[in-house]
Amino acid sequence: MKEIQAIIQAYEEAQQQGKQTALATVVHVQGSSYRRPGARMLITQDGQLTGAISGGCLEGDALRKALLVMAQQQPMLVTYDTTDEDDAKLGVGLGCEGIIHIVIEPIQPQLPDNPIQLLKTISGQRQHAVLVMLFSLNDRREVQPGTCLLQLPGETITARMTSEALQKALTTDAKTAFINQVSATKTYISEGKQFTAFIELIKPAVSVVIIGAGNDAIPVAQMAHLLGWQVIVADGRPAYATTARFPTANQVLVTKPEKVVEQVTLDAQTVFVLMTHNYNYDLKVFRQLLNQRIPYIGMLGPRKKLVRMLDELKAEGIEPAAEQLASVFGPVGLNIGAENAEEIALSIIAEIKAVTAGRNGESLRNSADTIHPRVEKEVEEVKVS
DSSP states (O other): OHHHHHHHHHHHHHHHTTOOEEEEEEEEEEEOOSSOTTOEEEEETTOOEEEOSSSSSSHHHHHHHHHHHHHHTOOEEEEEETTSHHHHGGGTTTTOOEEEEEEEEEOOTTOTTSHHHHHHHHHTSSSOEEEEEEEOSSOTTSOOOEEEEEEETTEEEEOSOOOHHHHHHHHHHHHHHHHHTOOEEEEEEETTEEEEEEEEEEOOOOEEEEEOOSTTHHHHHHHHHHTTOEEEEEESOTTTSOTTTOTTOSEEEEOOGGGTGGGSOOOTTEEEEEOOSOHHHHHHHHHHHTTSOOSOEEEOSOHHHHHHHHHHHHHTTOOOOHHHHTTEESSOSOOSOOOSHHHHHHHHHHHHHHHHTTOOOOOGGGOSSOSSOOOOSOSEEEEEO
């Protein structure tokens, strides 16, 4: 989401300066690549780049292709095969051995459903969305539809699709991706032509609620902001919970612990870190959180602090189920040998990232799996009529 927000800002600045722009999006990868499908980069007519589609090895050539796209005002599919000797030099800096397909689209400001406008719609609200990009892998000379559908909760926005049957099939699959909460790649045969769709699930940025405004909370807020996360800081002490101390926070609350949850919008991407160093304050917030479906609750302090809290809650007749306790992390953070506030903040942020990404935070060296799942062919071929 941070990349999307940066692209939107860069586009608005380019608009103010009267510059043409194009958007490059990685839509399909076979084998290894630095960036995965969904990676984006905005290119202006004078060569300014925002975002990234690789580790730097493809950007120069993509810029040249983007200038052609702006001149012709037609989307283009570009394929880089770093397993091929002719293209391998593009990936030599990274040792990539994959095939990367990128759609480059001209941004036409007069169209209300252009790709940037759809990204603005996604960015402007904290909800999941599914964005569909359509392209032809077997015929690059074929017109590349590009970004053609946005699925929101209860609303479908489509853009310039001539085939009603294809639109219906894409809408159905976008809704399925929304329900399953997973991206997909599918091939469609429509009116004798073959198209591939990258059906991308886009989640809102993580919203981290930091309970506690002490000095050790400052680097946690700073690192979360650096990642593009939404940051909320809450504390009962007005001298600590100030915008001067937390200038990058989206919201700073001076509040009683019983009032915290009602002042925060909770969703599937909202996480909490309890670090007030005030046992009673943390306990009162913790008691409220157990009644919510929070994916991550981090508890600063020794293990015995969490055990004591759970014992007190049990004495009150509150005994969390195993499913609830699975989202509680105390002591908080990954075991990286952290000592000072900045190192502890790093371990906390890394653990939140791992949990929200469904990973366990182990060293990649010890993992038997690839860093990213490899998709060698489309998941499914669908005929529409």
